[in-house]
Amino acid sequence: xxxxxxxxxxxxxxxxxxxxxxxLEGRYQPPGWFVQLLPFVPIAALTALVAPELLLVGxxxxxxxxxxxxxxxxxxxxxxxxxxxxxxxxxxxxxALWLMRLL
Amino acid sequence: xxxxxxxxxAAFLLGVRALLPMYLGVIPFGIIYGVVALQxxxxxxxxxxxxxxxxxxxxxxILAQLVGAxxxxxxxxxAVGLVNLRHxxxxxxxxxxxxxxxxxxxxxxxxxxxxxxxxxxxxHLMSGAARGHWILFGAGFALWAGWQAATLIGVVMGAYLPxxxxxxxxxxxxxxxxxxxxxxxGRRIAVAVVAAALAVLLEAWPYKLGLFFAAxxxxxxxxxxxxxxxP
Numbered sequence: 147x148x149x150x151x152x153x154x155x156x157x158x159x160x161x162x163x164x165x166x167x168x169x170l171e172g173r174y175q176p177p178g179w180f181v182q183l184l185p186f187v188p189i190a191a192l193t194a195l196v197a198p199e200l201l202l203v204g205x206x207x208x209x210x211x212x213x214x215x216x217x218x219x220x221x222x223x224x225x226x227x228x229x230x231x232x233x234x235x236x237x238x239x240x241x242a243l244w245l246m247r248l249l
Numbered sequence: 250x251x252x253x254x255x256x257x258x259a260a261f262l263l264g265v266r267a268l269l270p271m272y273l274g275v276i277p278f279g280i281i282y283g284v285v286a287l288q289x290x291x292x293x294x295x296x297x298x299x300x301x302x303x304x305x306x307x308x309x310x311i312l313a314q315l316v317g318a319x320x321x322x323x324x325x326x327x328a329v330g331l332v333n334l335r336h337x338x339x340x341x342x343x344x345x346x347x348x349x350x351x352x353x354x355x356x357x358x359x360x361x362x363x364x365x366x367x368x369x370x371x372x373h374l375m376s377g378a379a380r381g382h383w384i385l386f387g388a389g390f391a392l393w394a395g396w397q398a399a400t401l402i403g404v405v406m407g408a409y410l411p412x413x414x415x416x417x418x419x420x421x422x423x424x425x426x427x428x429x430x431x432x433x434x435g436r437r438i439a440v441a442v443v444a445a446a447l448a449v450l451l452e453a454w455p456y457k458l459g460l461f462f463a464a465x466x467x468x469x470x471x472x473x474x475x476x477x478x479x480p
Contacts, residue, residue, distance in 0.1 A: 147321070147322025147323065148322075149291065149292075149295055149316065150295070151322065152312070152316070152322045152325050152326065153295060153298065153299050153302050153303060153312075154302060155322075155326050156302075156303050156308070156312060156325065156326050156329040156330075157299075157302035157303045157304070159326060159329065159330050159333070160303055160304070160305050160308065160329065160330075160333045160336070161359060161360055163330070163333050163334065163336045163337050163340070164333075164336045164337075164339070164340050164359040164360065164362040165340065165355070165356065165359035166337050166340045166341075167337065167340040167341040167344040168340050168343065168344045168347055168355050168358065168359050168362075169355060169359070170344065171344040171345065171347065171348045171355075172348050172349075176341075179472060180341075181345070182472070182475060183468045183471055183472055183475075184341060184342050184345065185375065186437070186440050186467070186468055186471040187338050187339070187341065187342035187464070187468065188342065188367075188368070188371045188372075188375070188427070188428065188431060189428055189431055189432065189437055189440050189441050189444065189467070190338075190440055190441075190443075190444045190463075190464040190465075190467035190468050190471065191335055191338050191339065191342075191444075191464040192364075192368055192424045192427060192428045193428055193440075193441045193444035193445050193448070193467070194444045194445070194447065194448035194460050194463035194464045194467065195335075195364060195421075195424060195448075195460060196421045196424045196425060196428070196445075197444065197445035197446075197448040197449055197463075198448050198449055198452045198459075198460075199418075199421045200421060201445070201449050202449060202452055205452065205453060207449060215415075215418065215421075218418070218422075219421065219422075219425065222421075222422050222425045222426065223425055223429055226425055226426045226428075226429035226430065227429050227430075227432075230426075230430045231426070232267075232270050232423055232426040232427070233270060235422055235423075235425060235426035236270055236273070236419055236422045236423060236426065239418065239422040239425070240418065240419070240422070243415060243418060244414075
């Protein structure tokens with residue numbers, strides 16, 4: 147398979163995955179339990195995306211002083227719960243990360 | 250569409266604004282992709298085109314690595330499909346909110362449906378914001394434009410990034426800022442805890458499959474908890 151073919155096929159496949167349920171909408175009525183779970187998708191998917199970056203160092207669970215990302219993440223969670231500001235959360239998270247590196 | 254023009258622009262800009270903080274993480278990531286793609290022996294033009302044809306950050310990294318390792322084409326296609334499986338969850342999540350749109354809108358928004366655009370737009374979509382499709386379009390377009398520019402910079406100029414600053418950390422921080430306000434009750438917090446625990450346990454699975462199954466497992470937990478809490 148040529149590189150061009152690989153790129154085009156993976157592009158089409160990626161697009162098809164993203165289009166899947168959007169295209170089905172209105173033509174097919176998903177079961178009730180499925181619809182009821184949809185509001186949980188952002189929490190489930192985005193938390194799964196973030197957690198390993200905060201909790202793992204080189205593939206091992208670490209919540210000690212050697213993992214500044216975990217503590218910066220804790221700060222970010224607290225700030226996000228306190229003030230719903232994305233910029234403030236990012237600012238405090240980075241400040242905590244860089245500070246921990248200095249200490 | 251009988252809506253007045255300014256509202257569409259306002260919704261579009263709302264999406265753009267929601268995405269802009271992610272540039273801190275996305276732009277360096279895109280630049281590094283451009284560099285890695287060239288190092289893997291992918292021609293510059295193909296590396297740049299891949300960013301608009303495939304348009305999926307981590308999948309493009311894996312694609313470049315597999316091309317560099319001389320993997321067979323079918324394996325590469327399969328790997329990218331697995332890496333992008335999680336986008337089916339996003340598709341299911343936004344589908345009810347895009348139901349009434351013309352086909353060209355559905356195609357456009359599906360093409361732009363990345364982790365970042367989804368994260369930026371979903372709080373607005375779930376709160377039933379007017380012209381949610383314009384918000385998602387704004388977020389998707391902003392990410393698309395930044396990703397193309399970053400790829401181009403990486404391919405043409407190479408990477409001169411201050412690695413010490415860990416700018417990639419901007420993405421998890423932004424996602425935290427998006428998810429935490431959604432944790433409005435004990436059941437939602439429990440779903441987040443299950444997702445985090447499973448994602449950590451399954452992290453070693455190849456092609457980001459652990460991420461996908463962690464999300465599915467957390468959704469299963471949400472279903473079980475919903476059943477329990479019903480009278």
